[in-house]
Amino acid sequence: MTVTTDDTVHGAAAGGLAARRVTVAYGRQRVLDRVDLHIAPGETVGLRGLSGSGKSTLARVLALLHAPDSGHVTIDGHPVGGARHRLPAALRTRVAILFQSPRSATDPRLSLADLIAEPLRATGASRDQASARTADLADLVGLTPDLLARRPHAVSDGQLQRACLARALVHRPDYLLCDEATAMLDASTQAHVAAVVTDYQRRSSAGVLLITHDPALMSRWATRVVDLPTP
Amino acid sequence: MTTTVPTDTRRAHALLGVDGLTVRFHLRGAVVHAVTDLSLTLHPGELLAVVGESGCGKSVLAHALLGLLPRNATVTGRAHLHPPDGHPVDLIDAGERHLTRHVRGRAVGLVPQSPATALTPVRSGRRLLEETLRAHGHTRRAAPAAADRIAADVGLDPGDLDRYPHELSGGMAQRLATALALAPDPPLLLADEPTTGLDRPLVDHTLDLLRRRCDTGAAVLLITHDLTAARRVADTVAVMYASRIVEHRPTAALFDAPAHPYTAGLLDALPDRAFTPVPGHPPMLTDLPDGCAFAPRCPRATDACHIPPRLLPDGAGRVACHHRLTPGAPA
Numbered sequence: 001m002t003v004t005t006d007d008t009v010h011g012a013a014a015g016g017l018a019a020r021r022v023t024v025a026y027g028r029q030r031v032l033d034r035v036d037l038h039i040a041p042g043e044t045v046g047l048r049g050l051s052g053s054g055k056s057t058l059a060r061v062l063a064l065l066h067a068p069d070s071g072h073v074t075i076d077g078h079p080v081g082g083a084r085h086r087l088p089a090a091l092r093t094r095v096a097i098l099f100q101s102p103r104s105a106t107d108p109r110l111s112l113a114d115l116i117a118e119p120l121r122a123t124g125a126s127r128d129q130a131s132a133r134t135a136d137l138a139d140l141v142g143l144t145p146d147l148l149a150r151r152p153h154a155v156s157d158g159q160l161q162r163a164c165l166a167r168a169l170v171h172r173p174d175y176l177l178c179d180e181a182t183a184m185l186d187a188s189t190q191a192h193v194a195a196v197v198t199d200y201q202r203r204s205s206a207g208v209l210l211i212t213h214d215p216a217l218m219s220r221w222a223t224r225v226v227d228l229p230t231p
Numbered sequence: 232m233t234t235t236v237p238t239d240t241r242r243a244h245a246l247l248g249v250d251g252l253t254v255r256f257h258l259r260g261a262v263v264h265a266v267t268d269l270s271l272t273l274h275p276g277e278l279l280a281v282v283g284e285s286g287c288g289k290s291v292l293a294h295a296l297l298g299l300l301p302r303n304a305t306v307t308g309r310a311h312l313h314p315p316d317g318h319p320v321d322l323i324d325a326g327e328r329h330l331t332r333h334v335r336g337r338a339v340g341l342v343p344q345s346p347a348t349a350l351t352p353v354r355s356g357r358r359l360l361e362e363t364l365r366a367h368g369h370t371r372r373a374a375p376a377a378a379d380r381i382a383a384d385v386g387l388d389p390g391d392l393d394r395y396p397h398e399l400s401g402g403m404a405q406r407l408a409t410a411l412a413l414a415p416d417p418p419l420l421l422a423d424e425p426t427t428g429l430d431r432p433l434v435d436h437t438l439d440l441l442r443r444r445c446d447t448g449a450a451v452l453l454i455t456h457d458l459t460a461a462r463r464v465a466d467t468v469a470v471m472y473a474s475r476i477v478e479h480r481p482t483a484a485l486f487d488a489p490a491h492p493y494t495a496g497l498l499d500a501l502p503d504r505a506f507t508p509v510p511g512h513p514p515m516l517t518d519l520p521d522g523c524a525f526a527p528r529c530p531r532a533t534d535a536c537h538i539p540p541r542l543l544p545d546g547a548g549r550v551a552c553h554h555r556l557t558p559g560a561p562a
């Protein structure tokens with residue numbers, strides 16, 4: 001693990017997901033001030049910073065869920081701008097994000113199987129294709145068929161987060177952003193989620209962003225650590 | 232039958248003595264075994280951490296002790312509370328009226344999980360906190376200063392106190408809920424995942440706050456999935472698996488020389504240890520195996536494990552396993 005504060009050394013190499021001079025303010029409060037960050041394929045960038053330093057906001061900007069007030073995001077050197085829903089699907093599906101609290105991020109009416117398959121159906125996959133892929137992913141993240149049939153309220157946080165991870169991988173993203181994604185999980189489930197992500201990364205060369213408050217997890221999992229300055 | 236450490240002589244001075252606590256939820260066509268034959272003793276000044284994965288039953292324990300379970304729950308066993316300045320009460324048998332008047336908040340405080348839903352939305356944090364203080368003996372004049380002090384204790388800015396719950400971030404709501412639980416100065420505090428949504432500095436701050444309460448004579452039952460948190464502040468750690476305590480011992484001993492294979496597996500999953508998950512999955516609480524519930528995942532399981540292991544004294548602690556690990560022996 002290496003620690004860098006100046007991200008420019010990793011440059012705007014052709015491959016990668018990058019934030020370029022990204023600024024975000026909520027009201028008069030600036031949470032990100034001309035921030036640069038670059039995630040190369042295959043690496044796991046750990047992002048550190050104090051509470052309120054905008055780590056989650058930066059993750060949402062990189063996931064194209066939040067448009068910055070200025071600056072932009074690039075994928076493989078190409079600027080992607082504007083709102084996520086207006087982007088072509090091919091771009092939108094290249095970056096996936098996993099949050100800390102799966103409950104607030106999931107539709108309580110969907111079964112875990114539907115939760116995983118939903119993004120596939122949304123991009124036009126047939127029912128058969130979707131269910132085959134869902135079964136594969138469920139197996140990968142360790143969800144039994146019995147659990148897949150349940151709704152979020154009938155499973156534990158750990159099981160729900162496994163489903164969210166499967167959903168995040170459904171389009172085989174090139175970048176996966178983990179925002180405190182294991183903070184609510186017990187040590188065993190956390191280690192399993194990390195193993196699934198690392199394994200996926202090995203097979204796909206995906207770049208991973210890791211936000212965690214746990215220094216032990218950061219040094220074990222991240223291949224490089226970046227400190228986000230407090231604006 | 233339960234055997235517990237500490238011994239019965241110390242037990243006489245216990246603040247809380249839980250004996251054979253069992254909680255079942257009755258669903259259509261299924262019974263959830265949420266807590267099974269759980270016994271523990273908590274003394275003034277003691278911080279006991281109950282750890283385990285989500286869904287192992289540890290949060291149900293806190294709710295059972297406060298009579299906050301839904302109607303489809305049945306509770307058996309005993310939970311005697313001996314408040315220093317009040318009459319002993321069996322928390323399981325006490326009626327709703329007694330719990331409301333004498334127990335909840337006053338004798339037993341609760342820092343709830345997901346505080347956002349527990350906070351009254353129409354009052355500012357300051358008003359909630361001052362009302363709580365006044366209900367517990369502070370005068371109208373003394374309450375504002377006390378509110379500021381408690382807010383500072385939990386790491387909340389006075390300015391944040393003037394906001395309404397919906398204006399608070401998850402971490403702020405968590406701190407406000409902690410402040411509200413601390414305000415009546417209860418001799419026993421149940422803290423159910425009190426650091427959810429907090430950044431590391433605030434996690435440590437909150438944990439140290441709980442520790443300081445114990446150092447001044449209160450007792451804390453900390454329910455958490457976070458082993459690092461337990462290690463930082465707990466005197467003893469109880470590990471729950473599939474509704475039962477499987478191991479309970481002084482913190483350093485538990486981390487250095489776990490005796491239960493599940494505890495050992497959980498510790499091995501830590502990122503500063505092997506970072507390998509426990510293989511397999513926990514059983515459904517609606518469908519627990521007959522023998523040891525850990526058997527399908529346990530590297531040491533034998534035929535003997537078809538008989539459920541009892542929680543028995545083991546050194547300075549207790550463990551429920553037919554083939555416990557002994558220090559120095561290979562796992």
Ligand code: SF4
Binds near residue numbers: 523536540551555
């Ligand atoms: S009783 Fe048997 S199966 Fe259960 S933890 Fe001990 S060795 Fe493993």
